[in-house]
Amino acid sequence: MTAGEGLFVVLDYTLEDLFSIDGDASNLVLVFAYPFPPTQFSSSTKFPYQAPLWPEKEKAILTLRRLHTLPLKHSFVAGKLPVLLLDPSSKENEGKGPEGASRRYHADATAVLGQLHPKQRPKLSFIANFRDLALDADHKLVVLNPLDHLAHLSHLVDPEVHYDLLSKRGLAYSGLPTPETFVAETTIGANNIYSPEKLNEEIRRMICPIDTRVLPFIVKVPQATGGTGTFIIRTESERQRAKVALQAELRLMLRDVSPVNQHLHPCCLVFQEFIPGNSVALSFFVTQKGRAIFIGCCTQLFDVGGMWTGGSICYPEQPQLEKEYAALMGQIASLLHAKGYYGAVGADILVDPSGRQLIFDLNVRSTGSFSMGCLKGHFEGRGLPYALLYSFRLRCLQNEFRRHFQNEMGDGSLIINTWTSDLPDGSSMTSISIAAPSQQELKMFLAKVKAFVTMMNA
Numbered sequence: 001m002t003a004g005e006g007l008f009v010v011l012d013y014t015l016e017d018l019f020s021i022d023g024d025a026s027n028l029v030l031v032f033a034y035p036f037p038p039t040q041f042s043s044s045t046k047f048p049y050q051a052p053l054w055p056e057k058e059k060a061i062l063t064l065r066r067l068h069t070l071p072l073k074h075s076f077v078a079g080k081l082p083v084l085l086l087d088p089s090s091k092e093n094e095g096k097g098p099e100g101a102s103r104r105y106h107a108d109a110t111a112v113l114g115q116l117h118p119k120q121r122p123k124l125s126f127i128a129n130f131r132d133l134a135l136d137a138d139h140k141l142v143v144l145n146p147l148d149h150l151a152h153l154s155h156l157v158d159p160e161v162h163y164d165l166l167s168k169r170g171l172a173y174s175g176l177p178t179p180e181t182f183v184a185e186t187t188i189g190a191n192n193i194y195s196p197e198k199l200n201e202e203i204r205r206m207i208c209p210i211d212t213r214v215l216p217f218i219v220k221v222p223q224a225t226g227g228t229g230t231f232i233i234r235t236e237s238e239r240q241r242a243k244v245a246l247q248a249e250l251r252l253m254l255r256d257v258s259p260v261n262q263h264l265h266p267c268c269l270v271f272q273e274f275i276p277g278n279s280v281a282l283s284f285f286v287t288q289k290g291r292a293i294f295i296g297c298c299t300q301l302f303d304v305g306g307m308w309t310g311g312s313i314c315y316p317e318q319p320q321l322e323k324e325y326a327a328l329m330g331q332i333a334s335l336l337h338a339k340g341y342y343g344a345v346g347a348d349i350l351v352d353p354s355g356r357q358l359i360f361d362l363n364v365r366s367t368g369s370f371s372m373g374c375l376k377g378h379f380e381g382r383g384l385p386y387a388l389l390y391s392f393r394l395r396c397l398q399n400e401f402r403r404h405f406q407n408e409m410g411d412g413s414l415i416i417n418t419w420t421s422d423l424p425d426g427s428s429m430t431s432i433s434i435a436a437p438s439q440q441e442l443k444m445f446l447a448k449v450k451a452f453v454t455m456m457n458a
Contacts, residue, residue, distance in 0.1 A: 008117035009415055011374040013285075013295065015142075015344065015366070016079025016120075023288035023342070029135060030083045030122075030142045031150060032071035032366075034225060047146045047163055048256040048266045050221040051228035052249040064420055066226075069429045072109050073418035074144065074366045077374050078122040084133065085109065087126040108398055108419045115415060142343060144365045145225070157341050160264060165341055165364040168220045168229075168270040174335060177328070178359050179218075179273035179350070184209055188254060190262040203250045209271050210243045216274040218360075221249060222266060227302075232274065272360065275350050279360065280321075281311055282347045283370045284329050290337030292329045296373020297321040300348070301388070310431065311369035312388035312442075315376050325349065328357050336364065344370055368431075371417060375433060382412050384435035386442045389417065391431040394453045397421055398428070404452060408434070413445070427457075 019025035035049040067086060075083045087105055106126060113121055127133060130149040135141070141150060145166060146159035155162070164170045172181040184206045188194060194202075210219060210233070219242060221229040231242040246269065253267040283295040296318060298311035332347060346367030350358050372389055379387050394401075398419045408414035417431040434449065436442035 009115045010117045012377045013374050014079030014120050016081045018285040021287045027138050028142050029139050030078050030081050032074040032144055033086050034066035034070050035145050045148055046261045049223045052245040053228045068420040069418050073431055075122050076417050077371050079120055083122040084125050084127055104421045112416050112419055161339055167222045169222045169265055169268050171362045176359050179275050182271040184269040186267045190257050190259045218272040218274050220270040222268050275352050279348050279350050281369050282325055283373050285344055286333045286336050286342045288342045292333035294322040298369040298372050309391045310389040313372045315380050315385045379435040386439050387435035389433050393427045393429050394456045395427045396456045
């Protein structure tokens with residue numbers, strides 16, 4: 001760390017750094033957009049996604065989370081690469097004052113990325129519609145998930161290959177070590193003309209294992225993000241809940257099968273053995289030559305509804321964890337390299353009672369906890385070896401939050417990873433990273449943050 005850098009966050013790695021290992025990052029453009037159920041901003045013909053657990057009452061807020069909050073969080077580790085963020089309201093708000101929703105989003109994003117040292121700050125642009133996007137001939141997109149609206153552009157990784165690698169079905173057939181898995185495939189082809197009776201029969205056939213499997217077990221749809229497609233079934237009431245939700249989802253999934261995507265298998269159900277115990281989130285990077293670069297290993301945090309809210313990390317433990325998961329990390333990297341993928345990867349791993357390391361989810365993209373490994377030098381250099389990423393909502397603007405925690409932000413123990421104001425209910429959505437000298441002090445720090453959130457939401 002050179003003189004003056006202490007005022008900024010300096011990451012151990014950025015995506016620019018990582019793509020430059022064994023390759024050239026100069027022609028890459030990062031487009032961080034999450035898929036979500038069809039809305040005015042997103043519909044899929046070739047690359048459909050599912051979300052049977054998407055709560056309708058939170059639909060507007062969750063849409064903004066995927067439209068604004070999550071893409072900005074991934075941008076935090078981009079380095080100086082060009083980053084394009086989608087802002088459909090930018091055209092309709094053009095010329096408005098600083099209180100416009102679009103201007104607020106731009107100000108929030110600029111403030112978040114302004115914490116980074118200028119040498120690691122992304123070249124940020126906002127666009128109203130991805131369909132209007134044009135790239136220079138030699139430029140290639142790096143995306144989180146393949147999207148129909150971007151399919152006409154040149155990608156670093158073939159979107160069809162990427163879609164398959166992101167699929168829960170793809171993991172089941174990958175040959176990687178996973179919990180025991182069964183895939184209920186559809187037998188209805190895209191060109192079949194079938195009656196409502198045949199459609200109902202196919203849904204009954206595919207849903208049947210939910211009734212017959214011994215508890216507990218897990219069932220997943222093939223393409224979902226953020227926990228909106230995974231059912232952990234431990235009780236009879238959870239079995240019935242999953243059956244009702246997936247019957248409705250299967251009807252939509254079968255409708256989405258078409259001649260242009262049938263070979264991508266967008267409609268199936270993946271049944272997985274339930275293995276009790278805590279999982280870890282392993283983050284690493286596969287270089288263009290297939291080398292695996294360890295980034296970090298976190299314990300995942302979930303809310304009472306099972307939705308991911310962040311992760312915790314102990315930096316002194318990272319060298320041992322890197323050794324512990326090196327073989328599995330190399331196995332995943334070899335498979336992805338053989339398929340033509342290089343870039344960020346996240347693997348959720350469980351250890352079964354016999355000691356086998358099993359992959360129960362593979363996120364072939366940048367993940368929510370990827371930044372935690374990149375912050376190792378920043379936090380450890382300040383004597384803060386314990387850290388966590390925490391996501392939450394509160395009725396507060398970013399400037400007010402900064403004023404309240406100005407001491408913690410000033411000493412580098414608190415970093416804002418993302419911020420979205422002007423949610424439909426008047427709240428803001430954020431993710432922060434906090435760190436402390438001990439686990440107990442980290443718990444006290446988190447309690448302080450939660451107390452402020454409770455006060456603002458009262």
